[in-house]
Amino acid sequence: EAGVAQSPRYKIIEKRQSVAFWCNPISGHATLYWYQQILGQGPKLLIQFQNNGVVDDSQLPKDRFSAERLKGVDSTLKIQPAKLEDSAVYLCASSLDLSWLGLAGHRGAYEQYFGPGTRLTVT
Amino acid sequence: TQLLEQSPQFLSIQEGENLTVYCNSSSVFSSLQWYRQEPGEGPVLLVTVVTGGEVKKLKRLTFQFGDARKDSSLHITAAQTGDTGLYLCAGELSAGAGSYQLTFGKGTKLSVIP
Numbered sequence: 001e002a003g004v005a006q007s008p009r010y011k012i013i014e015k016r017q018s019v020a021f022w023c024n025p026i027s028g029h030a031t032l033y034w035y036q037q038i039l040g041q042g043p044k045l046l047i048q049f050q051n052n053g054v055v056d057d058s059q060l061p062k063d064r065f066s067a068e069r070l071k072g073v074d075s076t077l078k079i080q081p082a083k084l085e086d087s088a089v090y091l092c093a094s095s096l097d098l099s100w101l102g103l104a105g106h107r108g109a110y111e112q113y114f115g116p117g118t119r120l121t122v123t
Numbered sequence: 124t125q126l127l128e129q130s131p132q133f134l135s136i137q138e139g140e141n142l143t144v145y146c147n148s149s150s151v152f153s154s155l156q157w158y159r160q161e162p163g164e165g166p167v168l169l170v171t172v173v174t175g176g177e178v179k180k181l182k183r184l185t186f187q188f189g190d191a192r193k194d195s196s197l198h199i200t201a202a203q204t205g206d207t208g209l210y211l212c213a214g215e216l217s218a219g220a221g222s223y224q225l226t227f228g229k230g231t232k233l234s235v236i237p
Binding site for chain 2 (some may be wrong): 038119
């Protein structure tokens with residue numbers, strides 16, 4: 001089974017420039033997540049999609065970050081304009097969604113599978 | 124404020140030694156997951172613990188979920204150099220409408236020296 005694919009793997013841009021990251025989740029996974037992982041920290045959720053709808057984007061800096069998942073499969077995350085503090089690894093993850101089976105109360109029903117990440121350096 | 128506190132932050136041990144890392148919170152979680160992350164890669168799920176007091180073993184790794192489902196520990200017996208990596212715990216919280224979110228700790232960076 002193919003894993004979560006992300007591109008590019010590395011990106012270096014100057015502040016105030018724009019950048020976009022792409023993610024292709026595992027086939028059949030309805031839920032897609034974007035995380036930001038700053039050096040020395042754990043991943044922080046930016047946005048969560050269920051198919052092509054947004055479930056949670058409360059921690060997404062919407063003045064500069066945007067994300068879309070138009071056909072409920074691939075997703076893109078964009079930063080415009082970038083700031084120095086955006087330097088981080090951007091991780092995409094996907095999971096099955098078993099809630100429609102009535103298993104919403106089943107704890108641990110949705111294990112996340114992560115891609116390798118895109119390392120962004122803003123200079 | 125960090126919802127999940129992991130300790131220690133850094134750990135360097137000799138091959139063959141035992142170690143325990145901890146993950147603590149004041150929140151109650153639906154479940155708790157442990158991940159291992161190597162440089163340049165995304166986190167890889169090791170185990171999910173669901174029931175308070177649950178103990179799961181994965182070869183030389185033993186995971187325990189606290190009775191109150193607020194904390195967890197990971198014990199490694201006879202560490203090997205291949206165990207080197209960043210160990211992350213993540214607590215699962217309901218986000219409503221049948222969806223769940225993971226909140227990650229900062230991780231414990233383990234180095235096993237030959």
